[in-house]
Amino acid sequence: MTTEQQTDGMWTGEWVERRLGVRLPEPSVRELLGLALRRNPRRAQLLVSQVLGKHVPQLPAVVYRTGYDLGLAVRELLGPDAAASAVVLGYAETATGLGHCVADGLGGPDGGAAPYLHSTRRPVAGIEPVGGFEEEHSHATSHLLLPADPGFLGGGGPLVLVDDELSTGTTVLNTIAALHGRFPRTRYVVAALVDLRGEADRERFAKTAADLGVRIEVAAVATGAVELPENVLARGAALVAAEETRQGCAVPPAGPQAPLTRVDPGWPAGLPDGGRHGFTAADRLRLDAALPAMAERVAAAVTAGATTAGTTAAVPRRVLVLGYEELMYAPLRLAGALQERLGADSEVRFSTTTRSPALTVDDPGYALRTRLSFPAHDAPADGDGLRYAYNVAPGRDLSRRFETIVLVIDDAADRPPLHAPGRGLLDRLRHVTDEVLLVTVPALRPRPAAAAAAPASVSKAAVSKAAAGAALPPALHGPAFGSYRAEEVSWLLKDLSGITLEAPVEEREEAIQQGGAHYAESLPVEYQPSAEYQQLFQQALSEYAGRIAEAVAVVTETVLAERGHGVVLASLARAGTPVGILMRRWAQHAHGLELPHYAVSIVRGRGIDPVALRYLADRHHAADVVFVDGWTGKGAITRELAEALAGTGFNPEMAVLADPAHCVRTFGTREDFLIPSACLNSTVSGLVSRTVLREGLIGPDDFHGAKYYRELADGDVSNQFLDAVTECFPDVRASAAADTSDREPDWSGWAAMERISEEYGINSVNLVKPGVGETTRVLLRRVPWRVLVRRGAEAELGHVRLLAEQRGVPVEVVDNLPYSCVGLIHPQYTRGATGDEGTAV
Template identity: 60%
Template sequence: MQTEPGPESRGAQPAAPAELWSGAWAAERLGITLTTTAAPVGLGLEDLVGVAVRRNPRRAQLLVSRVLGKHVPVHPLRVLGTGMRLGGLVRALGVGEAVVLGYAETATGLGHSVADALGAPILHSTRRPVLGVAPVGGFEEEHSHATSHLLLPDLPLLEDDRTLVLVDDEFSTGTTLLNTIRTLHSLHPRSRYVIAALVDLRSPDDVARMDAVAAELGVTIEAVALASGRVELPDGVLEAGQALVAELDTPPDAAPPDAAPPGARDGVVTRLDVHWPANVREGGRHGFTPHDPAFDAAVEEAGTVLAEALPEGAVHVLGTEELIYAPLRIAGAFAARRGDAVTFSTTSRTPVLAVDEPGYAIRTALTFPAHDAPADGPGPRFAYNLRPGAYDAVVVVVDEPADTPELFSAGGLVDRLRGVTDRVVVVTLPAYAPTPAVPAPNSADDAPVAQPQHLPAPLRGPAFGSYPAEDVAWLLKDLSDAELEAPTEEREEAIQAGRAHYAESLPVEYQPDAAYQALFAEALTESADRLAYAVGLVTEQVLALRGRETVLVSLARAGTPVGVLMRRWARAVHGLDVPHYAISIVRGRGIDEVALAYLAAHHDPDTVMFVDGWTGKGAITRELAASVEKANARLLGGGAPGGTFSADLAVLADPGRCVEVFGTREDYLIPSACLNSTVSGLVSRTVLNDELIGPGDFHGAKFYADLAEADVSRRFVDTVAARFAAVRTSVLSDLPGRLAALRGGEHRPTWDGWRVVEEVSASYGIGEVNLVKPGVGETTRVLLRRVPWKVLVNPERAGELAHVRVLAEQRGVPLEEVPGLPYSCIGLIHPRFTRGAVLADGRGTGA
């Protein structure tokens, strides 16, 4: 059995020492044994992979490929040759006309090389959505650190009966492959599938399961690999692996973000234009035709530019996550001009324990935040085995969507590479994106968008908002530099006159005096237990309905503190890291469809639960139902791979009786209603202004960083969360009854609040239900940012409304006691602009 692959069609592959990256150190400590059972090209498992320890509670070991160019620096021609050799095994099956599907992120480059060997087109899966490009399918990779895969072709690759060749770096159980085959076969049946990997580790039961699926579907499924065998794991290996991590690992977030590795340099960073044409595809995310001469020419030109720009010496070319094939080919072209001094690898999502020991497969690790707006937040991401001082230059190749400020930030990838080498060169390739075949969300009509657009990235603290980054991802556009505030009376007049929509501008932020702030603090202290109980009860209902994969989507901004608290409850009580996003919905305009497109691309829509603070009369509840139904039709057509969005809304308080999932139906003060941005992450209410929000943008909002000294956002959620332990027993004991009532239909909406509002509107001659704001929360908002006329108060609840009295006095608004009022209070917006009044310019303003 030879140690290294021999020459292949792209040239000789320089050998590496046999012991390098072997993984013997980890295998010995965990008791792992690799046994080769088949070696069709003369390579055993130990020639192809080493063993490392994952930072993953589901798997102890990671088999680190020594030939893939992912975690281990390898000569690029060796990587390309290995893929061609695997393609040769597929070709030997007599596949004829074929199309190749490579798996993101690891096997995108490998899939390309197999496709090269077959002269076949390729599509690779992706975890990056593209606005307006509807997925033709998706599937999950259960064992992976990042699981969701999308298929976004704009070429007709999957519609016919050509043999589909699925390429991955390894087969462990074959589950991901079966998920894919089932999904694609349901969309476009075909008669033959071939699966190809560097190593095949399936058990006999796994092989039998795949045969059973083939029989069930009436298809042929064949498998090839450079080596087959088994990984023998002793009992307790998972615990042993976790113990090794606990003993030896420094968590990625334990060191300061700008920390450099030992022996750090202070490398110079430069950009280099390699003249890549904008119309040449850089990869197979949307499909790639075989032997594209324009691509080959672009690769050769890039290799020439690198050779002319870089001095002699050791150079490492670093691809980034899914972007493997183009950087690999560029590295190959460069190596053809420079020889063996060139190596290649890419960044990774997979967290692995790094141990600087001979014979271990992962010797060093650079940790940095993600820089291409991933679904799972800002990171961390990793670059392995780049030893400081080993390279005279490192060339990092990214595509345009990944060329972001995060790439160059303190602690970002480029910054970390400066500690490895004296020279960091950044090469950015244009990212091919097809013209969307469906209208972009938020567009004014149903016409297709003319230009390709990518989904924007979420915003996170501390760059936007005062919540920690893990608490919420804001699906909003930052409008902090825009002048949007208008005097309250002027703004109210324009809104009621129909000259402006309330979401086109912002009210001036109310800044409370010391006495009012003291009322907030008192209300928070007195209500913390009651709020914690409501948070727990509503969160438990959501988890019962949506399961452990729940995704919380709060309606910014009143819903966002509640979403933060619900996420914290799920973590404190169940150990779940529930994703939480904040999204905009605008009365009369609907929900932000670009944000929904982002969610659909990153999560199963069936797992989403919308969250708000409270209900009033139910206007937003109705808006949510209508706009989500419309968005499902526009964005998802017949549905995403997991389903469509449900307009279910979970709230802390539902005095309007217009939702089924709630903490309470009492109308009491939720202290976050007392203030504006200073209790909601320093974020303004959302903005939908055509001058600032384009068809492919999220709705907007401002970050009031200048109000940081007055911010109590964290104080609010920290105070309530501190009471979770005290109310946990009560919540869990009351939960069965609440769930039984929910499932039995006892909590169906009655819309009592809407009827009350209609009666009040008629009784006071207002004639417009949107000017009647029932409930403590809505009344408070009227007093804070509208032109209030009067406040109706239930005398039996007057003792709980101290903050309402203070605000009313400050605004000169009379309080009117109404015995038997179904709410604690109702705020009435001044109707003077809706009664046929005439402005100075002579235009009528009657409704």
């Protein structure tokens, strides 16, 4: 076994053994364990495993093989038939990866795996634990069991409980007591690296088994005892205090700061990141299949970093893959695959961060030689004390230094404290290595019972087919559909490009207002801008690109601060789509994030596309989805979205670039200024039409539809708009920050529309279109009656005046208008009015 247990001929427990008198006499136990001192009133000593991959960086093959062989031993103990029905339960945080490896070994040599669940200290809103128990001696004592399937631990087969050490067995007995009443079974097996129980503890095991009428058996790699001196707790506390006084205050690592690179591993959609909510044999097969490609992506970043650093070798000699607390198995397997990919010229080691505070002593005879401390960044426990990474910094022995550190976390832990300057884990790592790679995997988030309910707008046919596992249609991507790059947006739409849906504006308006048709059943003839109007667009883009960039930065930073770095953007097609792309670009520019981005349809009066919701819920946690739009008019779509998402598990709070209506909490600005993407239709929206929902074209398992106007490619400025705003990102980065001001909506825009409707005798707020964006859409697609312009805002509304002149619409300059301008629909069509046309420009 290759370990770092022997250093300069010394056992890494010698320091504690000499000073405190704690002894591990059995050679087999001393081979597996070192010793350190805890800062814990319940237990003085910390038994530091050399093969677990927690506190001591170890070869991933050693870590995996140790757990796998333990699983084989359990399989032999149970026999093949009983092993086939066994379920494995691991303990957070230390043994989560070990339990995975045991489950793999228990599955046998043919590549199977036993079902696996580990306890967790991370609660999930809406998910009720199926059990919980206490670990009295631990630094963090409470454990939760949160399987996505509440019946995961049922079935009656053997339950295999996995921990790194079996000291007294109290935690195991607490677990059995907590679970046996709900999930009774006849056989329990405890698997541990070391069994250190005394005779009294073994008698408690026998008594518990007899009282419950069950078998409780133990399988361990090594068995022995810990010899403790008298008054060990007091003596240990005094020794810790004396050593900390001798060392003085810890000094943060100094020196240059290594570059940080974010690497997208290409984690398979829907694959659990570990056993927190359950992990099956099928999940293991998916992970095995995906590992080579993921390791290739990380290896490419490692070798690129080595080239940049000017090293003579093709790759750094020592690479550390650092997992995060409970996330052990995924980074362990990635470390193993990375070692295979990098080959013999490099040595890959694996360890993880921990909650456990312990004394560090930079001595070859002490197990924990260095410590990096950093604030907790694991939501929802941000601010919950400090976390630690041991033996990552080299200390005095520079031969232990890692040239590259690959930090692997889940997206729930990719939060602001991780990136905190001077204090966060990333900053601490960047001072002890040559390069840091950040790899984020999506955390599985099981849906609460309420989220499993179908949206109110889903038809009965759609519900029944969804329950039966009806296939979902594929997303559309450019260049086959739309002029945006494939990675920038996935269109959850049905391609209707070959169908004639257009009608003259006047015909559509009369049919809509007379109640004979819904606006989403047809399309207006695409407006073809004149040369003069196109020039106005270019002028507006030049003038307002920086202002838009700042609003994009603010709304994106606000979303990330509120919802974390694991958000999924879902733009409301089509006006929201360019905003969603810009938000995605800002997250990439400022944080190195690759946010998933979709475009979905919402239709006023008919709700959001239910098939698109099913698609999103199938691939992501509903609570992570943020719906994005361009701007608010009077708030009709805000209300529509809230009604459509009630009871679905999706968050109805929309993020918009501009909120002049004061009806949302998350926005980039509340100013009503010209957003150039409001000036045009499809030619600034990826050449995609607004969305269509018409019986006969859209079935119960279809997305809402839209057309791709390939024939308008010569006039397409979609990417020009995006690039012009993106070029301004560096100029606004210094001032970009989440909006922490009072953002509560007051719906003052809606109140103003009611006043205007009454004042002009329209008697329907649906025919009042407030704001620059809405007024522009009225002039392009409806039959406007007149345009109201706020006195003093005329200079910014050249395109509105030009369109009004071309359509013969009078412009009236007024005082006390809360918007820059307002468009009014002709009042002769008030009967049966259906309102505005969704979110498409």
